[in-house]
Amino acid sequence: MWLDLFLPATPIERKSEAAGTPHPRVRISPGERLLRAVVALAGPHAELMQHSEAPWASVTFAGTRHTIVLHFQGWEACDAAEELMAALPEHEFTIPRTLVADAAVVRLEQSLLPEPEMTMELALLLLDDA
Template sequence: MSVEPMIPRPLRSPRRTVAERLRAALLHLAEGTADIPIHSETPWASVTFAGTRHRLTLQFAGLDAVAAGERLIDALPDHEFTLPRHLVADAQVVAVDHRLSPDPHMTVRVEILLVEEC
């Protein structure tokens, strides 16, 4: 009697959350030059809509990264995000900290309101 060897099935990668997709979209907008050390998410609702408010801190280190961060600051308010089943109702830069010494560094805090599509 022969026994066929068991072939393991590839594990499915877990679906990314909307927060992970938002971080990926921001990193793409930052041209891959930023780190996101802080990301908080709180539920948000109005009479007709539900969603989440995201507060993120992006850090840019080095001259090229800071230049990419400045382009992100310019582009963010009008950027068209593509997030499944969510719309970006508001995207704002709420704080920027530039430092040139000893090395160029910039910290950008953003707030983004995501609304669930009906």
């Protein structure tokens, strides 16, 4: 009890300790960078449905194969999907230490009623540039 008179009830804040602790760096993988680039290229109307990544290798190259499924709903979204289909094969992705060797639309489902919608599956091959 006697010590309670001298010790504060709340813990003492030490600002030097909080300022000195470094924040951990989060490294974004090439696959995550690719996904972000594809979603940005698809535009704000695209809804990401699925993304999968699998290792890939040949005799001379190594990398990953990515499958991305996007859903577009509405007239504006379907217009954006058509623009993505036209731009994707020739688009220059800028992903550090990685080359996008192949990018293609491998599946397309579309319906017009009751509202136009498209579901697009993309296949992309990333090669390690090391």
